[in-house]
Amino acid sequence: MPKLEKRKIRVLLAKAGLDGHDRGIKIIAMALRDAGMEVIYLGLRRTPEEIVNAALDEDVDCIGVSLLSGAHNVLFSKIASLMKKKGLTNTFLFGGGIIPEDDIVRLKKKGVAEIFTPGAETEAIVRFIEGAIAKRRSTRERPF
Template sequence: MNRPIRVLIAKPGLDGHDRGAKVIARALRDAGMEVIYTGLRQTPEQIVAAAVQEDVDVVGMSLLSGAHNYLFPKVVELLREQGVNDVLILGGGIIPEEDIPGLKEAGIDEIFTPGTPISKMIEFIKNNLKR
């Protein structure tokens, strides 16, 4: 691929902590990707609208508030409603192990929990793009 991978990094819900999201955004930038960062407190609708208009390859959501079981699947649902089926969807943050299978079933392609080396995430993105 001779174009940069485009990634939307989003902070869904009422959660004011975006240091992690910024660290990830910076690391993906250094890996040669175009990272669109939309800021704090996004609704799933806002995230999906941005993903469509920016025509991204990846949507990465960071969430530390505990509302991931509602917000992550909601974003997937809204993307599908728009007919978007070729975007890699990732989640990260404080996600309990036992919630991960349910989230994957709901259409989140991968969940990255604290302590994941950033290089692992970059590898995952590069190997799993859907277009």
């Protein structure tokens, strides 16, 4: 078996929606960086179009979106469908915020890989991303 040289995991983080609560996403950005990932943080109030276009430009492995305003049903669905439309099939979407359980079920059906809610540990988020990417890379065997 040829040994694949692994590139660093690239993560795009953004706040969607109008709320300015960036405490969580900044902590996650720091934790992912400390775990050896490359983090691109877009900042506050990014539209679905801006997020998906940035993901294309930056060639990221995953997109993490934080949203605490209550607009998650509208915005996560939009991001997920734009990702499909623009062919971002090798990139997955995960999210975080104050999101009720039944909405999480609905959003997962629409293509959101995972949603983290208050109390989630940064370690768990790191493990989730690493696990999901390892799974994808082993099935794709895309050499870097």
